Structures are given as C-alpha cells and as structure tokens.
Amino acid sequence: MTCKGICERPEYHAPKPTGMGRYASGQKRCQICETFIKVEGLCCPCCGYRLRSNPRAVRYKRKLRVSKGKTSLEDNKPNRKQMEYVDGKLVLTEISQDV
Numbered sequence: 001m002t003c004k005g006i007c008e009r010p011e012y013h014a015p016k017p018t019g020m021g022r023y024a025s026g027q028k029r030c031q032i033c034e035t036f037i038k039v040e041g042l043c044c045p046c047c048g049y050r051l052r053s054n055p056r057a058v059r060y061k062r063k064l065r066v067s068k069g070k071t072s073l074e075d076n077k078p079n080r081k082q083m084e085y086v087d088g089k090l091v092l093t094e095i096s097q098d099v
C-alpha cells in the first residue's frame with residue numbers, strides 16, 4: 001500500500017475547510033498518503049488503505065495521552081516522585097512505577 005499520487009488530484013484533494021472541522025465537512029484522513037481526501041467510500045482511491053472518518057476515536061486517543069502526561073507532571077505524591085540532580089540538571093524522577 002503506497003501513495004500513487006492520485007490523492008493529490010483536485011477531485012480528491014481536500015482543502016482545509018473554514019469554520020468547521022475536516023471530519024465534520026466529510027473529509028477523511030489517509031494514513032498512508034498523510035492527507036485529507038474527499039471521497040464517498042471508506043477506502044482511499046489512491047492507495048486503497050482504509051480511511052479514517054471517525055474523529056472521536058482520534059480525539060479520544062490524543063486526550064488520553066495528554067492527560068496521562070499531565071497527571072505524571074502535576075501529581076505531587078511525595079512517595080512516587082523525587083527531585084534528582086542528573087548531569088547538573090534538576091529532574092523529576094519517578095521512584096516507583098505500578099508493577
């Protein structure tokens with residue numbers, strides 16, 4: 001599955017919509033071509049890979065990753081974290097991880 005350049009044709013290439021999200025305006029994301037495509041079907045007309053049309057799944061994943069990073073930074077449980085000097089820099093290190 002490779003990009004054949006078909007997705008760059010004007011009939012498929014989706015310009016960035018103004019005032020609404022790409023998924024909301026019916027565009028779909030191709031992971032292989034790394035672009036948004038205007039197409040009725042579920043598969044990319046260029047590479048044949050299944051297109052992403054569900055923004056919720058993407059957003060949910062991204063949110064999860066962000067909140068995970070936030071909790072590890074903002075979580076100030078003293079028994080879990082400690083400040084350490086490493087190479088002259090003060091860094092926050094995790095003492096114990098969930099086993």
Ligand SMILES: [Zn+2]
Nearest residue numbers: 003007033046
């Ligand atoms: Zn392509």
Ligand SMILES: [Zn+2]
Nearest residue numbers: 030033044047
């Ligand atoms: Zn594609």
